[in-house]
Every structure is written in structure tokens, then in C-alpha cells.
Amino acid sequence: MESLASVLATLRAWRAVYERWHPGRCGGGVPPWSAADEARLDRLTATDPDELAASASRLDAVVADLGEIGRAVGLVGAGGGLGPVAAGRCVELATAVRASVAEASGLAGELRSAAAALESLLAELTAQARRLGEGVDGGYRSLALAYRALEEADRAHGAYRVLEEADRAQDRADWAQDGAERAPAAAERSASVAGELPGRGQWAGLDELFDRHAGVFTALRAAMDAAEWTVDSPGCADPPGRSCHPGRWLSEGARPAAAELVVNQDYAERVWQVWQPLPAPPARSEVSPGDGPMLPGTEGSRTGTDTGVRIAQLAEPPPPAVKRPPR
């Protein structure tokens, strides 16, 4: 559990970086790891897979005990001397206990599956957090370097804000002084300021890093989906792999990606509100030309071909036999 704590601390540290990074960006998107993700992970890791496995083993023992109890009750009932009513109740009870044995056995299997899913999640967590610590497969940028890049970007951004504010003040003064004569110069100055995007170099580097992090968290989210599916389902009602995809981290000036589709219960309900079944077509009283020959004795063609078709005339039904009334 100590290693788990250090892994969670790593994730928390990176989330702090993402949160500092996020307000400085204008490109939209979501951070690769959020407080909601962390709460979800905390809830899952609060369950110890070893305890679940031990619980499954205890249930196995209960299953064995229940089997013995059911058999013993049945034997007492079948032994005679109790009277038919009591004997019948014993036999019924033995049958009911057998059903409970099956249920307990199923529950034990579910616990074992949940324990395995949690084990898998913890393994994934450790592996992915290590990748974050190593700068995602290659020592590209450590947490400390990311903080330094943030500081530089913040400073550049602050300088930009000061420059921008000074530019606005100059514009106001120019417009107040002699209006349109100074306008072209002011516009030119504004364009030059706007062209100097603050901390572009640092932000682009962090953009790239966080984009790699988003890939790391994709694997972690998949493991969380699987674990929630078996252990703790309130956060994600859909099967693993269908929801909770990470957003893409975008740099300022980059084109925002379309919002990713999350197919969950809410989405399904909204779809069903919009997409209603088509009303049944009204019953047609006459044959339309596109329907082809439908009446016996007519000619036409097969739909989608130039093959001619002639619908055979049905034979006339035999005349009804008339029974002459007796005189």
C-alpha cells in the first residue's frame, strides 16, 4: 500500500501542474487528469483486492457448509418418524438451501472477478504512473521541468498582459486625441503585439507532454472502467471502453478538436428523445406506379432490373354448388 500511496501522490502532483496550466490556455479541451478522475480512482483504490479475495474464500467455505446443512436437513426429513408435515417441510427447506448454495457460489465468483479487476487496475496504475514519472517513455520532461516551463510561460504571459494593457491605454489616448488620423498606426501596433504570443515555446512543449500524458491516462481509464464495472459501478454505467475518454489538450491558436462522444445512459436517453420511431405509413388504396405489377394478369418489370414479368392470371374458382331444395 505504501507504493500505491506514492503512485497516487505522483498523479496528484501532475494534476496540480495541469490545473496551473489549464487557466493559461485558450484552446479549450480538458486536462488529461482531473479532480473527478482522482476521486474516481480514490474510490476504487479504497477497496483492497486482497480483502475481496479473502472474502471470496470465506464465501467458498460458506458454500461448502451450506451444502452440508442442506443435505443434513434433507436426511433428517427423509429419515421418518417426524410426521409427514415436518418431513415435507424439511425436504422443501433442503431444496431452498441448495438454491442458496448456488447463489453464494455465484457471489464468491463475482468477488473473485472484482478482486482480479482491482489487481489489474493497481498494476496499470503503477505502470502508468511510472511512465509519467519517467516523462512518458523517454525522459522527455520531469515534473520539475514542467513546473519550470510553467513559470516561464506564466512570466511571459504576465509580460504580454502588461504590454497588451499599455497598448490599449495608448490606443485610447490616440483615439481621444485625433481620432481617425492615428487609427492605422494603432491598428498596426495592436497587430504586432498580438503576434507575440506569450510563452509559445514553453506552452508548445507542455502541450506535447500533456498530449502524451493523455495517452497514458487512456490506459488508466480503461482499467478504471473495468474495475468499476465489477466493483463499484455508480461512476460509469457503461461497459468498459465505451466512455470516459480523455480530452485532448490544445495549445493556444490550435484548432479545437470536436467534443468527444461519450455514450452513456444520459446520452442514450437524449438520443431516444430526439430519434423517435417513424409513424406507420398510411394504408394505400391504390397501387402506385413504382410498385411494379401487383395484380394478376398485368405486366411489368422486376425492381432494379429490366427483366419483364408477367403475373399469371389466377384460375377462376369453381362455381359454388347449388343444392336444389327438396320438393
Place this chain on the structure above:
Amino acid sequence: MRMELDPAVALVGAAELAALVDELAAAAVEVQQAMVGSAAIERRDQLALRLGRHVVELAMVVSDLRRYASASAAHERAVAERARELEFQLDARLP
């Protein structure tokens, strides 16, 4: 009146079933205390509840068996007592 159960056998059966009641109750407690994920809590509780019902049902069978055995024994004693009385009265009337 004809009793359909042997009081002695019924009492032995009741004793055996009473021991099973205790085991069944222990199993229900074990299930109730099993640690599960939140997705399985309802299933666990339902199972524990079902086992609890088994316990109650079996305990009622034990109770009924003991009651019937007791009633049957009292009935046999009353019949024997009455038989003795009749035998005594018959002996008194005989010359």
C-alpha cells in the same frame, strides 16, 4: 386419536435440526459480514436475508417438532392413565 409421529424420534430429529439451525445462522452472519464492492452489496444482503429466512423456517420446524412430541407424550400418558383406571374399575366389578 392416532399420533403420526414417534415422540422419541421426533425429539432426536428436533435436536439434529436445532444444531443445523445454529450452523445456518452462522453461515448467514458470515455472508452478511462478507466484504464486497458496492455493486455486489445488494446481492450479498439478499443472500444473507434468504439464509436468515432458512434459519427461521428451520427453527420453526424444530419448535413444532418439540411441541408435537411433547403433546404426543402427554397424550400417551393420558391414554395409559385412563387404561389403568378402566382396568382397575373392571377388576373391582369382577367377582
